[in-house]
Amino acid sequence: MRMRKIAVMINWRDSSRFKRFVITGFVLFVSIPCLLFVLENQQLVAVSFLGFSSPQLQLSIFGVVSFLVGMIVGGGVVSAYALRVRSRGR
Numbered sequence: 001m002r003m004r005k006i007a008v009m010i011n012w013r014d015s016s017r018f019k020r021f022v023i024t025g026f027v028l029f030v031s032i033p034c035l036l037f038v039l040e041n042q043q044l045v046a047v048s049f050l051g052f053s054s055p056q057l058q059l060s061i062f063g064v065v066s067f068l069v070g071m072i073v074g075g076g077v078v079s080a081y082a083l084r085v086r087s088r089g090r
Contacts, residue, residue: 034064037060037063038060038064039060040060041058041059041060041063042058042059042060043058043059044056044057044058044059045057045058045059045062047062
């Protein structure tokens, strides 16, 4: 009986290592293209929108900021929808 518990613990540790490996791979898979995007887009640009214009900044800064704003807005929309569906279910 005791040997069986040890075998289960070894399997749990192996899956933990695998999860760590997968997470590390995913982080590298996302961060390397982001780094390449920033390094390739160093030109200075000014953005004009609805009569407002920004100071000249690197194109990569505008790209990263727009991605972050999109993630925040998208997450807010999904959260609001999930709360609405949850409140209807009760």
